[in-house]
Amino acid sequence: MPLRKFRRNGIWYLRGTVAGQRVYESTRVGDETAAEALRIRREGEILERVSLGRRATATFAEAALTYLESGGEGRFLAPILAHFGPRFRLADIDNDAVNACARALHPAAAPSTINRQVVTPISAVYQMAAEDGLVAHRRFRRRRVDDARLRWLTPDEAERLIAAADVRTAAQIAFLLGTGCRVGEMVALQRRDLHLETGEAWIGKAKNGHPRMVRFPARVRRMLAAHGLPEAGAVFRTPKGKPYVQRANGGGQIQAAFNAARDKAGLESDGPRKVTPHTLRHTWATWYYAQTLDFGGLMDFGGWEKADMANRYRKIAPAWLAKALVDTGWQFGNSDHAGIPAGQETKKSAG
Structure with a gap:
């Protein structure tokens, strides 16, 4: 039985059974000529699928x-x-x-x-x-x-940025530099998932849907403790003490305060080397690999599923970077993991 069309509230609908498939749907048009063309095409699609199969x-x-x-x-x-x-x-x-x-x-x-x-x-x-x-x-x-345009901060630039920020924003910048988290992941972090004693944070709301544990250096722990932490709820909050609004495209929540610190620090505000909150994720990845040469850790802690996304950071760090990071207190890897000897760390669960 061919499809028939009927009109309701000015819109044409299709109804009927073709090759055993029942149809009842709107054409979303009010013009009868257009509706008739859609009816013919819909019948043809159903017959084609029956004859050729779903794969085709x-x-x-x-x-x-x-x-x-x-x-x-x-x-x-x-x-x-x-x-x-x-x-x-x-x-x-x-x-x-x-x-x-x-x-x-x-x-x-x-x-x-x-x-x-x-x-x-x-x-x-x-x-x-x-x-x-x-x-x-x-x-x-x-x-x-073009990895040459993959902007990351030198330790000196990072120090200028932190020094130019207010205490609240400086703690956020330090956390992003120390963990490689995306801004959306940071603002979703809950106090129960932040473990200062081991220098770890459980990222339960990851961008790609795969939660992970991240680690951060002792310097970040000290800055977070000095900043003052809530007893419960969101770790990072607005200047009014409210949790940040979760957004599909992260980064905008801290943009104004970050931009003010960036401009005061004299870092680029436009062009291909523009410094944004996401630059801190590039920076962490560059720093982490330069100091540890641990590509597996880079992927795991950074939350990358595919190696080609993380592989860029293997190639862009200069030879002097690893020592410069130690000199400025940015130490990654087991040697700085809350003072716990390598191999003796105990990961906390999400619960």
């Missing part, structure tokens, strides 16, 4: 829904779905389609932004669909990131 006709939108229902990260998917639309076939997602999406959504964006906001989410949806047998596995080409 699955859409990117369907795969994205499965990905999200499975707990996948949906932060950047909305504009991608809007670009491809509800009918774009999963099998048609290739490097050309990804490039077209990048040009449409982020025509002037840096390569790292394209990788993070386009290539990575599309690849994640596609690879899960491949695991479900809907498409063949494939790799998508990532943009090459």
